[in-house]
Amino acid sequence: DGGITQSPKYLFRKEGQNVTLSCEQNLNHDxxxxxxxxxxxxxxxxxxSQIVNDFQKxxxxxxxxxxxxxxxxxxxxxxxxQKNPTAxxxxxxxxxxxxxxxxxxxxxxxxx
Amino acid sequence: GENVEQHPSTLSVQEGxxxxxxxxxxxxxxxxxxxxxxxxxxxPQLIIDIRSNVGEKKDQRIAVTLNKTxxxxxxxxxxxxxxxxxxxxxxxxxxxxGKLQFGAGTQVVVTP
Numbered sequence: 001d002g003g004i005t006q007s008p009k010y011l012f013r014k015e016g017q018n019v020t021l022s023c024e025q026n027l028n029h030d031x032x033x034x035x036x037x038x039x040x041x042x043x044x045x046x047x048x049s050q051i052v053n054d055f056q057k058x059x060x061x062x063x064x065x066x067x068x069x070x071x072x073x074x075x076x077x078x079x080x081x082q083k084n085p086t087a088x089x090x091x092x093x094x095x096x097x098x099x100x101x102x103x104x105x106x107x108x109x110x111x112x
Numbered sequence: 113g114e115n116v117e118q119h120p121s122t123l124s125v126q127e128g129x130x131x132x133x134x135x136x137x138x139x140x141x142x143x144x145x146x147x148x149x150x151x152x153x154x155x156p157q158l159i160i161d162i163r164s165n166v167g168e169k170k171d172q173r174i175a176v177t178l179n180k181t182x183x184x185x186x187x188x189x190x191x192x193x194x195x196x197x198x199x200x201x202x203x204x205x206x207x208x209x210g211k212l213q214f215g216a217g218t219q220v221v222v223t224p
Contacts, residue, residue, distance in 0.1 A: 033211075045212070
C-alpha cells in the first residue's frame with residue numbers, strides 16, 4: 001500500500017553494529033507492527049504498538065527495540081544482541097483491533 | 113498461545129482448475145481470519161478475510177470458509193490463472209490488540 005513506507009530497501013549490518021529500520025505511514029492508523037520473515041516461513045511478530053508512547057513485545061522481541069514517539073512512525077532497531085538478523089522485515093499498520101493489516105514493501109537485512 | 117497450521121506447503125495446479133488451501137488454529141477464541149498473497153520479494157497483500165460470525169465469504173474467484181467447531185478455515189481459488197501464482201498465508205487473531213498468528217505459507221504454482 002502506498003501509505004506505508006519502509007526504508008531502506010536493503011541494509012547490511014557489520015558485526016557488533018546496531019541498525020535502524022524506518023517505517024512511516026500516512027494512513028492515520030493507530031496500530032503498527034513489525035514482523036520478521038525467514039525463507040520458507042510465515043511472518044513472526046517482533047513488536048507492536050497500539051498508541052503513541054506505548055508498545056508491546058511480540059513473539060520474537062529479543063535482540064530488537066522500538067520506539068513510538070509519533071503516530072506515523074515506528075522505527076525498529078536491530079541490536080548487536082540479535083545474533084541471526086538476516087531476514088526480510090515487514091512493517092504493517094491498521095486500525096486497532098481485528099482489522100486488516102496493511103504492509104510496507106519491506107527491508108531486506110543481511111550481514112556483512 | 114495461538115498456533116496456526118497451513119497445508120499444503122506447495123500446490124501445483126493446471127490453469128483453470130481450482131486450488132484449495134487449508135488452515136487449522138488452536139485457540140477457540142480466535143475471531144478474525146485474513147488471507148494474504150505474497151509475490152516473490154514483495155509485500156503481503158490482503159485478498160480476503162472472514163470473521164467468526166460468518167461461515168463463508170466470496171469475492172469473485174476467491175472464497176473463504178470457516179468451520180468454528182472444527183477450528184479450521186480454507187481458501188478456495190476457482191478458475192486459476194498464471195497470475196495467481198504466489199505464496200498464500202493464512203492468519204488468525206483472537207484479541208483486541210489485533211495480533212496475527214500466521215501460517216507457514218503455501219506456494220501456489222499455476223501452470224498454463
